[in-house]
Amino acid sequence: MAYPTPAVTTTTAATFIPEIWSDEIVAAYKKNLVLANVVKRMNFKGKKGDTVHIPAPTRGSASAKAAETAVTLIAATETEVQVSINKHYEYSRLIEDIVEVQALSSLRSFYTEDAGYALAKQVDTDLVQLGRAFNGATVGTNDYATSNTSTKAYIGSDGTTAYNSTTSNAAALTDAAIRRTIQRLDDNDTPMDGRFFIIPPSSRNTLMGLARYTEQAFVGNGNAIRNGEIGQLYGIPVFTTSNADYGAGSSGLDRICLMGHRDSMVLVEQVGVRSQTQYKQEYLATLYTADTLYGVKALRTAATTGAALSSSAFALAVPA
Secondary structure, eight states, rough: OOOOOOOOOOTGGGGGSOOOOOOHHHHHHHHOOOOGGGGEEOOOOHHHHHEEEEEOOOOOOOOOOOOOOOOOOOOOOEEEEEEEEEEEEEEEEEEEEHHHSSSHHHHHHHHHHHHHHHHHHHHHHHHHHGGGGGGGTTSSSOOOOOOOOOOOOEEESSSBBOOTTTOOOOOOOOHHHHHHHHHHHTTOOOOOOOOEEEEOHHHHHHHSGGGGGSHHHOOSSSOOOOOOOOETTTTTEEEEEOOOOOOTTSOOEEEEEEEEGGGGEEEEEEEEEEEEEEEEETTEEEEEEEEEEEEEOOOOOTSTTTTSSSEEEEEEOOOO
């Protein structure tokens, strides 16, 4: 039997075939991630459930062995950190046929790039704001200021003075504050390997004005292997992002630098960033949606009972 003609083919229906490619959205998403690339990341893709249980064992201590005596047994009731996978974000556009026909192909490129940026920014924002959990601040607010029970952030000039949101005493980043923050991580037995330092553009501007931070010995070899990395300070990779957190300063413009370890927080991905299209005949348009499903949680905070490490991230308040 001869094939019936005329037939609708990919050539005759070219204007109705969406040209938004999944690999483009994934590439754009990865390109815009900053903090998500340096903290603990767990793949939960394809698995059922809404909560991930991560053991948080207590560190043991060595015991002296006396002659002709039994060894000393140690035991602890171990705890866990539960990560709820409850963050589902999407980016959608309805592209009418007339646009598909008349618009330049660069429109598709913009939408995929914009979707990747929007989803990456949301993931990074959720991680950045976990910095509020360290040292006693409340996640869900931007209050890094001093409370009666803890110092939630220090100012950037000395790394020892408590940040006060009422007087807005945030100060520009200095070498002394950086070294003092590193010492706090050292004092908490935080591993040297796997540390990071997230700073806003204002602090990058400050560092570029200090001669010692433009020297090869301090900046490193300059080979940035992750997005946003601008070099290293005392062996710690430094990342600059306009998505750095805000403090609760009186002006509302105080920014927060965050120095920590990769195990300080975790990102669990159940559905990685994906893109889907569906033709909507009732609208003569193509629906494009990109989405991701994930969960984030602070792991090593001073407030986490029974955690193997005490706080492994510290905040410094600096001006915008």
